[in-house]
Amino acid sequence: MNLFPVVLFLSCALCGMAAALGMAVCRLRHQEQSMENAAHQIAEYILDRRKGGIACSEEGAMYRLFHEVNSLVTMADAHADSERRAKEFLRRTIADISHQLKTPIAALNIYNGILQQETADAATVREFTSLSEQELDRIESLVQSLLKMARLDAGAITLERSPENVFDLLEHIKRQYSFRAEQEGKEIVLEGDEQTVFSCDRTWLAEAIGNLVKNALDHTAQGDRILVRWQQSPCLTQITVEDTGSGIHSEDLYHIFKRFYRSRFSKDTQGVGLGLPLAKSIVEAHQGSMEVHSKLGQGTAFTINFPIMTK
Template sequence: MLRNKEIRQFTLLYTIMSAAAITIGFTLHTAAGLLATGCAVAFGTAFLLFTKARYKSIARISSQIDRVLHNADHLFIADAEEGELSILHSEITKMTQRIRDQNRELIKEKGHLADSLADIAHQLRTPLTSVNLIMTLLANSPAEGERKAFIRETEELLMQMDRLITSLLKLSRLDAGIVVFQSGPIAVNDLLRTAVRPFLIQMELRNVDLRINCPSGVVIQGDSAWLPEAIQNILKNCLESAGENGKIELICTDNPLYTELTVHDNGPGFSKEEIPRLFDRYYRGSNPNHAGYGIGLALCKLIITQQGGSITAHNHPQGGALFRLRFPK
């Protein structure tokens, strides 16, 4: 206790005051001096016992906190009587429960990160292995036609790796909070034209029927640089599902509460097991022919939700996948 500066100061002041009271008491009368001495001893003893009890309680709380810092699995802080220590007990109990919850979440995230890194390593290793094999074949292939074919295949594999790394970097920037979305008015027609433009040639080659139904003058609030990226990730998914001679519809509706954009394809849609996990990272679905990395829809959801919007996926009543995006007014 005497290590506490306040206790030392109080003890010194109490000693001086008690000595002065006892001296004055004996000066006046012996009985007064004895009474002052008894009162000083009684009050000093009571203060000492009370302070010692409080220090024991604080020491127990300190021990409990130390157990929390050392990842104790079972932690119990006993209830105290009404008073300051009771309030302190209550606050520490809340703190320990919050630390427990955060610790559980960190353990889950650590496991998820390990699985994700393993998945990413596998996804990168596959094209790298193919590139190494192609380079070996290229070195031993004298035919000019074969060389050109190998070079084209290598370029495609490198582009796949570049897309994967770019998507991962965007995800990490969004997770770290580095990206600051600029909110401004965006004409939905302009947004859709920007999002669709990179796929027009591919759609023409696959004979995909693209239909856009959006009233003129519809405006939403958002980042004009990032929202096309989100819609493009949905279009990639729909284009892959629709296949040759498929159909993709983009429909925009507007009401006083929100602006809704739906993207519908005529592909096979989703299984019941897939729908809850569609926006999970690195989830590639049950389709063995799926060529993606399970990043696009997760990135899409981050971009939209961090700007106040929402996105859901369903099976269309007439068949195919249906993505519904809502942007509140």
């Protein structure tokens, strides 16, 4: 019996098995090296010495594994960036608040020192008591505005919408500021259909529009007029607060809704830079939008647009 074919077959089979085993060993070593590299890259990422995901030229299950790891890395990077932005915003906000409080607190200390020295002069006591009251009102206004903005930012506000007559709402705001307008020789005028009704949270919207009226009073002079007008179409309710005051410099138009922003062109030294941002936040909470048009030396108009929601 000739055994040569059998031996040859077995030899070929053994060689094939050895080659397959060798390839498998090489493949396993390659995958082990890839895993070690990935582990090293992950360790570097955890230690914040490396950005980005894991480089991978593998296929199949290894590719899917690394792809999922890279997805986690991307999510972690996005979360870290968000945390950094939040911390930076908090740092700037605290610095702004500290700066805003520093001035009235310093003034109160000065007034208190004068009052302690001038207790015998009733006129001086009345004068500086009045000034102290103004500074305390300024601090209270700052704190209240900050609390309102914090509640809006945190989503802790649930708007209580109900049908409101626009004229009644704006007439209430006009009465609120009529004494100041009269004292400063300014006029507040309402113009619109007295039967207009739309759905809103009366308290919060009065806050927003009241801030616009106050802003107009802050930037107008004796003899100027503040016009609050409104109109309604089948899809939109529009309210405009327009004044004939000093206007806004073109360099400031893109910044006026930033918190604590103070223009280098403005003569206002009492505002805290929160009225307009707060008004905008309230309007946006109503799914509305706000835009501003202004000409230096001629006046400013803030226009609020509220879409009418239909079923």
